[in-house]
Amino acid sequence: MRDFSSDHSMLALNTATLGHNLKGHGAGWSSEQVIEACAERGLGGITFWRREIGTRAIDIGDRVRDAGMQVVGLCRTPFLTGPLALPSRQAILDDFHASIQMTHDLGAPVLTIVTGGVIEGSHSITESLKRVQELVATMAPVAAEANVVLALEPLNPVYGGNRSCLVSVRDAVDMCAAIGADNVQIAIDVYHVWWDTSLASELKRAGRNRIAGYHLCDWLADTTDVLLDRGMMGEGVADLKGIRAAVEDAGYDGYCEVEIFSADNWWKRNPDEVLDTMVDRFRTVC
Amino acid sequence: MRDFSSDHSMLALNTATLGHNLKGHGAGWSSEQVIEACAERGLGGITFWRREIGTRAIDIGDRVRDAGMQVVGLCRTPFLTGPLALPSRQAILDDFHASIQMTHDLGAPVLTIVTGGVIEGSHSITESLKRVQELVATMAPVAAEANVVLALEPLNPVYGGNRSCLVSVRDAVDMCAAIGADNVQIAIDVYHVWWDTSLASELKRAGRNRIAGYHLCDWLADTTDVLLDRGMMGEGVADLKGIRAAVEDAGYDGYCEVEIFSADNWWKRNPDEVLDTMVDRFRTVC
Numbered sequence: 001m002r003d004f005s006s007d008h009s010m011l012a013l014n015t016a017t018l019g020h021n022l023k024g025h026g027a028g029w030s031s032e033q034v035i036e037a038c039a040e041r042g043l044g045g046i047t048f049w050r051r052e053i054g055t056r057a058i059d060i061g062d063r064v065r066d067a068g069m070q071v072v073g074l075c076r077t078p079f080l081t082g083p084l085a086l087p088s089r090q091a092i093l094d095d096f097h098a099s100i101q102m103t104h105d106l107g108a109p110v111l112t113i114v115t116g117g118v119i120e121g122s123h124s125i126t127e128s129l130k131r132v133q134e135l136v137a138t139m140a141p142v143a144a145e146a147n148v149v150l151a152l153e154p155l156n157p158v159y160g161g162n163r164s165c166l167v168s169v170r171d172a173v174d175m176c177a178a179i180g181a182d183n184v185q186i187a188i189d190v191y192h193v194w195w196d197t198s199l200a201s202e203l204k205r206a207g208r209n210r211i212a213g214y215h216l217c218d219w220l221a222d223t224t225d226v227l228l229d230r231g232m233m234g235e236g237v238a239d240l241k242g243i244r245a246a247v248e249d250a251g252y253d254g255y256c257e258v259e260i261f262s263a264d265n266w267w268k269r270n271p272d273e274v275l276d277t278m279v280d281r282f283r284t285v286c
Numbered sequence: 287m288r289d290f291s292s293d294h295s296m297l298a299l300n301t302a303t304l305g306h307n308l309k310g311h312g313a314g315w316s317s318e319q320v321i322e323a324c325a326e327r328g329l330g331g332i333t334f335w336r337r338e339i340g341t342r343a344i345d346i347g348d349r350v351r352d353a354g355m356q357v358v359g360l361c362r363t364p365f366l367t368g369p370l371a372l373p374s375r376q377a378i379l380d381d382f383h384a385s386i387q388m389t390h391d392l393g394a395p396v397l398t399i400v401t402g403g404v405i406e407g408s409h410s411i412t413e414s415l416k417r418v419q420e421l422v423a424t425m426a427p428v429a430a431e432a433n434v435v436l437a438l439e440p441l442n443p444v445y446g447g448n449r450s451c452l453v454s455v456r457d458a459v460d461m462c463a464a465i466g467a468d469n470v471q472i473a474i475d476v477y478h479v480w481w482d483t484s485l486a487s488e489l490k491r492a493g494r495n496r497i498a499g500y501h502l503c504d505w506l507a508d509t510t511d512v513l514l515d516r517g518m519m520g521e522g523v524a525d526l527k528g529i530r531a532a533v534e535d536a537g538y539d540g541y542c543e544v545e546i547f548s549a550d551n552w553w554k555r556n557p558d559e560v561l562d563t564m565v566d567r568f569r570t571v572c
Contacts, residue, residue, distance in 0.1 A: 083507055117507055118523040125481060125525065158444040160481040161507035161523045167481045195411060195446040195453045221369055221403055221447035226512060237404040237447050239411065 001245050002253070004283055011282045012045040012072045013038050014215065014259035017274060019267035021049045021075065022228075026267045031060050037271065039067035041279055045255050047073040050102060057105035065107065072255045073110035073151070073213060074103040080135045081128045082117025083162050089135075096139050104146035110212045111143065112151045112187055117162040128165035133175050140181040151187035151212035152176065156195075158226045169193055169202040176210055188247050189215035189259065191230055194238035203250035211252040214244070216286055217260045228263035232277060234285040244286060256286065287531050288539070290569055297568045298331040298358045299324050300501065300545035303560060305553035307335045307361065308514075312553045317346050323557065325353035327565055333359040333543050336388060343391035351393065358541045359396035359437070359499060360389040366421045367414045368403030369448050375421075382425050390432040396498045397429065398437045398473055403448040414451035419461050426467040437473035437498035438462065442481075444512045455479055455488040462496055474533050475501035475545065477516055480524035489536035497538040500530070502572055503546045514549035519567040526572045542572065 004010065015034060019026020029037075031052060038046055046064055048071065053060060064071050078095040079085040086092045103111040115132045118125055136150060143150050154172040155164035166172055172186045188211060193199055203211065218236030223229045233240055244256070258278050260266050266274050290296065301320060305312020315323075317338060324332055332350055334357065339346060350357045364381040365371040372378045389397040401418045404411055422436060429436050440458040441450035452458055458472045474497060479485055489497065504522030509515045519526055530542070544564050546552050552560050 120507075123523060123525050124528075125523070126483060129483075156444065157442060157481040158512060161505055161509060168483070171483055195443040197412065197415075197454070197457055219447055221406075223447060226444060237409055237411075239409050242410075 001248050004286065006283065008042060008279050008282050009044045010255050011043050011279065012047060012255040012257040013043055013275070013278070014047040014075070014257045015049060015052060016075070017258050017260045017266065017278065018271050020052050021261065023051070025263060027271050029271055031056070032063065035063050035067050035069070037275055039069060041275055043069060045070040045072040047071070047075060047257050048106065049075045050099060053102060053106065057102050061106040061108070071106045071108040072257055073112060074099065074106060074108050076112040076114050079114065079116030079163070081115060081119050081131050081165055083120055085116045092135065093139065096135070097142060100139065100143050100146050100148050103148045109147070110149045110151050112153050112213065114153055114155065115164045115166045117160065118165050125160065125165050129171060129175065132166060133178055136175070136184060137179045137181070140179060140184050144181065144183045149183045149185050149212045151185050153187040153189060154192055156192045156226070169196060169199055173202050173206040173210070176206060185210050185212035187213035187215065189217070190238050190240065190243055191215070191217050191219060194219045194243065199243065200246035200249065203246055206250060208251040211247060211250055213257060214247050214252055214254065215257050215259045216240070216282070217258065225263070228261045230260045230262055232260060232266060233258070233281040240286045256282065258282070287534050290572065292569065294328060294565050294568050295330045296541050297329050297565065298333060298541040298543040299329055299561070299564070300333040300361070300543045301335060301338060302361070303544050303546045303552065303564065304557050306338050307547070309337070311549060313557050315557055317342070318349065321349050321353050321355070323561055325355055327561055329355060331356035331358040331541050333357070333361060333545075334392065335361045336385060339388060339392065343388050347392040347394070357392045357394040358543055359398060360385065360392060360394050362398040362400050365400065365402030365449070367401060367405050367417050367451055369406055371402045378421065379425065382421070383428060386425065386429050386432050386434050389434045395433070396435045396437050398439050398499065400439055400441065401450045401452045403446065404451050411446065411451050415457060415461065418452060419464055422461070422470060423465045423467070426465060426470050430467065430469045435469045435471050435498045437471050439473040439475060440478055442478045442512070455482060455485055459488050459492040459496070462492060471496050471498035473499035473501065476524050476526065476529055477501070477503050477505060480505045480529065485529065486532035486535065489532055492536060494537040497533060497536055499543060500533050500538055500540065501543050501545045502526070502568070503544065511549070514547045516546045516548055518546060518552060518563060519544070520571040530572060542568065544568070
């Protein structure tokens with residue numbers, strides 16, 4: 001297991017930690033301010049959200065690299081299934097394609113997939129997973145052509161209804177194997193998997209080179225909102241070192257990306273404080 | 287799989303469906319009113335909560351049987367771990383004992399265990415599960431003496447922090463096997479397991495005679511509250527027939543108990559309407 005106690009060169013910021021995933025949240029820093037603040041602190045990279053990139057993907061990607069960092073990834077594809085998905089298969093594929101193109105333009109290696117929930121009227125998580133699998137398999141060659149890895153991110157089961165029919169590492173591993181494309185992999189997020197005692201064995205089953213991302217935050221014991229009340233590392237109940245050990249034992253040696261949705265706490269603080277805390281916690285409790 | 291399309295003799299009411307698990311909710315019917323309304327409709331039984339029983343366990347149990355039904359179970363033990371547990375081991379064991387005694391006095395066969403969350407400061411779901419296992423193993427002979435089955439109920443992972451470190455059927459099966467007492471079994475609740483594609487295989491792994499209860503409700507795709515916004519069967523995304531098939535394939539032939547926490551919807555309706563709807567949905571979509 002890597003020792004990060006005096007080294008945070010593998011720490012990355014997911015800009016959701018500053019509220020950039022949702023309009024009207026956070027301090028509203030520009031991408032330039034975010035890049036500068038991360039570079040000043042010696043972070044290794046940044047993951048962005050599509051809404052903050054707009055038409056500036058090439059420019060923002062270059063700025064990150066000019067500042068000595070990497071663009072770690074892009075959040076995310078459109079929902080592929082369920083009540084929040086676009087209305088037609090073609091609209092979903094078109095937007096999926098646009099997200100791949102943006103990832104490519106940023107020079108980012110990874111695009112995160114959040115699958116979307118259970119197909120309306122189906123009452124079937126299994127059927128919904130099959131639809132996701134078919135759509136991801138369809139787009140995998142398009143992503144490969146653009147040098148983009150698609151990272152299936154299993155979400156916490158609490159999102160199973162509307163946001164992600166993919167809610168377990170087990171199902172993500174099965175879907176990766178079924179698709180069988182080198183560039184279809186898995187993202188592991190502490191918030192979504194902290195409870196899963198089968199994590200280490202499932203990641204071993206996935207085989208080497210199947211983990212495309214590792215996301216840090218914490219699960220608050222008395223969470224007040226399952227979407228926007230994530231904890232900073234160390235504030236919650238997750239076994240952060242144990243989870244990282246499982247991820248690294250399965251061969252992951254990439255960035256550790258901090259992604260904290262926290263409307264009433266961290267998003268209300270000064271981003272400088274958030275970034276400083278994040279660096280400190282990464283070195284001490286992750 | 288049993289055919290309930292024209293038979294609801296195996297349908298049971300969990301009184302939480304009428305708001306009886308929380309003070310100040312529901313229409314406030316007396317136990318006598320609940321028993322009469324269930325008997326009138328031909329239900330097979332009732333599961334109560336400790337708060338509504340008080341010192342009347344023997345009397346209420348007799349009334350249920352006099353009305354031609356069974357007391358199916360009692361909710362529930364105290365939390366055994368985590369921030370909501372009583373302050374000392376002895377206090378927890380004493381209250382655990384009291385809940386076993388109440389189950390016995392009611393003439394109910396099953397007492398549900400909700401384990402409690404992650405031990406404060408431990409950051410370890412594994413350590414918390416070990417503590418639960420030790421406490422349940424300690425009380426299993428006491429329960430056996432009282433002819434009471436202890437039903438470990440894995441809750442949805444969203445409760446992992448504060449209410450239940452036991453959040454997967456897999457972990458419940460493992461804990462049953464580790465304790466190895468005939469009267470330590472598992473309760474399966476749709477709300478908690480609907481997302482788990484390993485349900486059927488895990489229940490097979492549990493072996494025969496390990497399921498002590500089956501609880502019905504539905505998971506609403508756009509749930510607004512993870513504690514008090516459960517759906518009536520048919521309103522949500524769960525594969526109700528598929529889940530029951532898995533439970534029955536594993537040998538369960540007992541009651542199907544409707545347990546719907548719904549502060550802003552079903553608890554605000556007339557209990558007669560709730561019970562009528564429940565019977566109709568049980569026959570048509572469960």
